[in-house]
Amino acid sequence: MKLSRRTDSSRSTPPRLRDVQAAVAGAIMRPLAPRGRMQPASRATADRFIKPNDRLTSFERLEIYNRQYWFRLLDCFYDDYPGLRAVLGDRRFDRLARAYLARYPSVSFSLRNLGRRLEKFLREEPKWTVPHPVLALDMARLEWAHIVAFDEAAEPVIDVDDLLGRDPSKVRLALQPYLTLLDVSYPVDDLLLAAKKRDDGLRAEASNAVELSHKRAARLTFRRLKPQPLYIVVHRMNLSVYYKPLTREQFEVLRALQRGTTLEKACAKAARARPAAVQKWFQSWASFGWFCRR
Amino acid sequence: MPANPFNAFTDYGIGIGLRVPHYQHILSKKPVVDWFEIISENFMVDGGRPLHVLDQILEQYRVVQHGVSMYFGSADKLNREHLKRLKNLVKRTKTPWLSDHLCWGSVDGTYTHDLLPMPYTHEAARITAEKIRAVRDFVEVPIAVENVSSYAEFHVSEMTEWEFLTEVVEKADCGILLDVNNIYVSSMNHNFNPYDYVNNIPHHRVAQFHIAGHSKYRKYILDTHDHPVIDPVWKLYGHAIRLVGPTATLLEWDAHIPSFDEVHHEALKANRFLAEHATAAA
Secondary structure (H helix, E strand, C coil): CHHHHHHHHHHHCCCCHHHHHHHHHHHHHCCCEHHHECCHHHHHHHHHHECCCCCCCHHHHHHHHHHHHHHHHHHHHHHHCHHHHHHHCHHHHHHHHHHHHHHCCCCCCCHHHCCCCHHHHHHHCHHHHCCCHHHHHHHHHHHHHHHHHHHCCCCCECCHHHHCCCCCCCCCEEECCCCEEEEECCCHHHHHHHHHHHHHHHHHHCCCCCCCCHHHCCCCCCCCCCCCCEEEEEEEECCEEEEEEECHHHHHHHHHHHCCCCHHHHHHHHCCCCHHHHHHHHHHHHHCCCEEEC | CCCCHHHCCCCCCEEEECCHHHHHHHHHHCCCCCEEEEEHHHHCCCCCHHHHHHHHHHHHCCEEEECCCCCCCCCCCCCHHHHHHHHHHHHHHCCCCEEEECCEEEECCEEEEEEECCCCCHHHHHHHHHHHHHHHHHHCCCEEEECCCCCCCECCCCCCHHHHHHHHHHHHCCEEEEEHHHHHHHHHHHCCCHHHHHHCCCHHHEEEEEEECCEECCCCEECCCCCCCCHHHHHHHHHHHHHHCCCCEEEECCCCCCCHHHHHHHHHCHHHHHHHHHHHHC
16 A cells, blocks of 8 residues: 555656656666567656657667667777687677676766776676686786776876985885786787787778678687786887786886885895896886886 | 857857777878867876877867766766866867757766756756856856757656757856757657757857768667768758858767768768858848
């Protein structure tokens, strides 16, 4: 009886804007049913809020938006993660994308940030990437690092000469915001380049067609791929994104600096390297413009 | 071209949307284009190639910013981070006016990335107008709101779309970015006369026009921006020009984008209607 009274009340008082939008957005963002249809569970919302016309029911009109929402976000995800798509194959990639976007819908005004929480999701739900959960996670991290390197800020650089005469136990250097340090278990840098090359090849094959047939994007073979621990820095130089391999010691030094350690303590991570070699590392990194003030 | 407070008394002519496939052509060939419209969100980043390209464009061309996710009509509060980034970009581009859509698209901080139609209620008009004023006060440039294409209508609506648009822009004291293709698309989807729409809005507030192509399906029309402008839309544009006067006009082409020259040629067809108006006025 209580439910009935509430329903009658809601019919007599126009719903507030916030309530209309919350209900309709809930239906629009609800995952699609098979064959790209809207789920029957959204029918009540459609009937309550959306007018039918002489050609479409309330359900069909709301369904247009439900489909647009998913197709837009899936397209964006597809473009942002060619490497992960190559690792999983299109069908499993599609399932992963839908699960991720259902769990972590966009909370940014920009689609650029759509994959920001993908690493977290893959750690929470590795079932979506079986039988390559580690490889898939590595690839997702590399592809997010690529996005960061593409358009993140570049701070004014510090030259190594600026540090001459300063006490290394007090100097703290920051790394550029666009720079990401990755320790991965597979050679995902090479794999990503291969995946992009494959996509470019398929586009060329498709002549002038703008849309690439997703079905034709065959999966690269990973069955025989063996783990190979790697240290990579993803950075930007002259507006292009690069993946630069590092030794473990170089990685440890840079990671220490990134975490705010003093220059002296960071260099202690390379205790086995010759001081002259470490000095050359720093000269090289400074020439890339990686250091900025903390 | 006539000017008004809502386009900062400028006299821009025919522009086209700045799109990635045309970057190389524009930067290398430097074609003569009156102005470019940029999607603000594509350049609200902190560095890298997008801003580098934008700065090169700004050296040679006039640019107007057009947003897609301010969501004036969302019941949500304005996103402060979005506003700050928008203002930084406004300083960079020196856009004379700023446009975004009369729509909603976010709820409780979750974004649909779509331009969802408003329920045409007085409450929604009030909330939307307050947000437009707040954004204008923050970014300190005139704002024009664009009518969207829509595929659904709400039971709770209390007025027509053009009455809602009028109520919002009067309350906010802002401009209109009149998209004649969107009017045409919505008129087909909702069975109204597009000329009623164009005839019954405050013409003195029109700061800019949009024209575009769309895709026709069996039961509805989708605003896809992937075709040339069809004749009925050109006619509607011509009618609007007669009522409003020659005003900054922009062609949108966002999918299956042809060559720069083809897009520019399509945009310049608007000259015919502007010339007709000039002849009639003389």
